[in-house]
Amino acid sequence: MATLYVENVPDDLYAALRKRAKENRKSIAAEVVALLEQHVPTERELKRRRALLHDLRKLREKQVAPGIPFLSAEDMVRGDRER
Numbered sequence: 001m002a003t004l005y006v007e008n009v010p011d012d013l014y015a016a017l018r019k020r021a022k023e024n025r026k027s028i029a030a031e032v033v034a035l036l037e038q039h040v041p042t043e044r045e046l047k048r049r050r051a052l053l054h055d056l057r058k059l060r061e062k063q064v065a066p067g068i069p070f071l072s073a074e075d076m077v078r079g080d081r082e083r
Contacts, residue, residue: 006032 021031
C-alpha cells in the first residue's frame with residue numbers, strides 16, 4: 001500500500017479535517033483516505049459509471065410500442081383497487 005505525505009495544508013483546512021475525523025471517530029489519516037475514496041474515482045469506478053451511463057442511454061432510446069395508450073394515475077389506482 002502506498003504512503004502519501006501532504007505538506008503546506010492551510011491551518012483552517014487542517015482544523016476542519018481534524019474536526020471531521022473526530023466526529024467520525026477516525027484518525028486524520030483514515031478520514032483523508034475515506035474522503036479520497038468518496039471523491040476520487042478509481043479506474044474500476046469509472047468503468048462502472050460508463051457502463052451505467054451506456055445502459056441508461058439504451059433505455060432512453062427505447063420507445064413505447066406505438067398505439068398503446070398510457071394509463072392515467074387514476075386508472076392505475078382504480079385498477080389496483082379492483083384486484
